[in-house]
Amino acid sequence: MLKKSVYEKMINLVINSLPAALFAIDNYGKIIYFSTIRYSSASVEKLQGKSFDRIIKAIFHDEKPNLISEAYYKCKKERNGTELLRVRHVNNIGVECYYNLKFLYDHNEEIVVCFVQNITESVLIKEEITMLTEEYEETTKTLREKIAELDINLMNMNVYK
Numbered sequence: 001m002l003k004k005s006v007y008e009k010m011i012n013l014v015i016n017s018l019p020a021a022l023f024a025i026d027n028y029g030k031i032i033y034f035s036t037i038r039y040s041s042a043s044v045e046k047l048q049g050k051s052f053d054r055i056i057k058a059i060f061h062d063e064k065p066n067l068i069s070e071a072y073y074k075c076k077k078e079r080n081g082t083e084l085l086r087v088r089h090v091n092n093i094g095v096e097c098y099y100n101l102k103f104l105y106d107h108n109e110e111i112v113v114c115f116v117q118n119i120t121e122s123v124l125i126k127e128e129i130t131m132l133t134e135e136y137e138e139t140t141k142t143l144r145e146k147i148a149e150l151d152i153n154l155m156n157m158n159v160y161k
Helices: 004-017 041-047 052-059 064-078 121-157
Strands: 018-027 031-036 081-090 096-106 113-116
Touching: 004 018, 004 031, 018 064, 052 064, 064 096, 064 113, 096 121
Parallel strands: none
Antiparallel strands: 018 031, 018 113, 081 096, 096 113
């Protein structure tokens, strides 16, 4: 069995490599662990002991806090994992962001672990590829129609004799 410090280093390595955050929430809804590369260690320590619901409402100030809280309480009540995929959020400066949230119940510690991953970049790339594919298909369709019209016009002019 590895030491706790090794697990913490492993977690920090993963969190610092991904645009993500990791929460551990006790049975009272208080954050007992929080890790992310985005905030300083002083900011992270300020979140510990705070209400998960309150923090989520401060971050996701639109309708998403209820959706996220419901997923957290479902995980806690059913003592089973749950996830929210591609949660859309418009941040304070008006930029659209997308997140995957995964909740897991730890039976030994009786806590809920929440992994929040920012998937904005992959969603935007996928949307761009979809748009380019649709444009390509439309252009190809138009080109085929114009070639067919040209063939008909050339046949009417008896060019193919």
